[in-house]
Amino acid sequence: MTKRIVVLISGSGSNLQAIMDAIDAGQIDGRIEAVLSNKAEAYGLERARNSDIPTLVLKHTDFDSRESFDQAMIKQIDTYQPDLIVLAGFMRILTAEFVRHYNGRMFNIHPSLLPKYKGLHTHQRAIDAGDKEHGCTVHFVSEELDGGPLAIQGKVSIDLEDTSESLQQKVHKVEHIIYPQAVSLFCSGRLIWSDAGVTLDGKAAPTQGFQHDQI
8 A cells, every 4th residue: 555655854855856756756655745844945845846745834933842843743744644754854853752653654864874973964074083984874763863773774985085065965865865765665564663673574674774785
């Protein structure tokens, strides 16, 4: 059965576009029911409108607390009865209640090889540490920031001439591969987070998740 997806964004929505393209290509047995943003100027909303996907704007600045904002989001999101919530550049820290409400059915993508470099400025931190490789991780969302169970990772090399900007561009290309891949695997029922942990086709995920080019 085709899965119902709601995507949350705050910016340009390039990962949203990658998922939309994969759906259009028949690679994902899912349908994006709505795209919600906390910023009315987010370009990702335009991407959604261009594909006739309903859009919602809830400005967090209109609410007096993080809790009231998240409750308002839940009320809006649940009207679409989603099977999966996809955080695609949604720049808000979510409350524990929101996370629990969608436990096991919410993805985030983070621009590092988690558990390394949680938080911001991941590309420069990887360069400063002298790392030889960097990348991105799709993970299920838990109450710990960037700390949910790891699902899929994609790696890139760090070259001597790389800057934070060039490394970011490399990582973005891989993000646009692994995020649609993770969504596809979830929608087909192959990628699951349960009491047994993260599994793919019943096989337990390695410590750093599955490598996208080995699936």
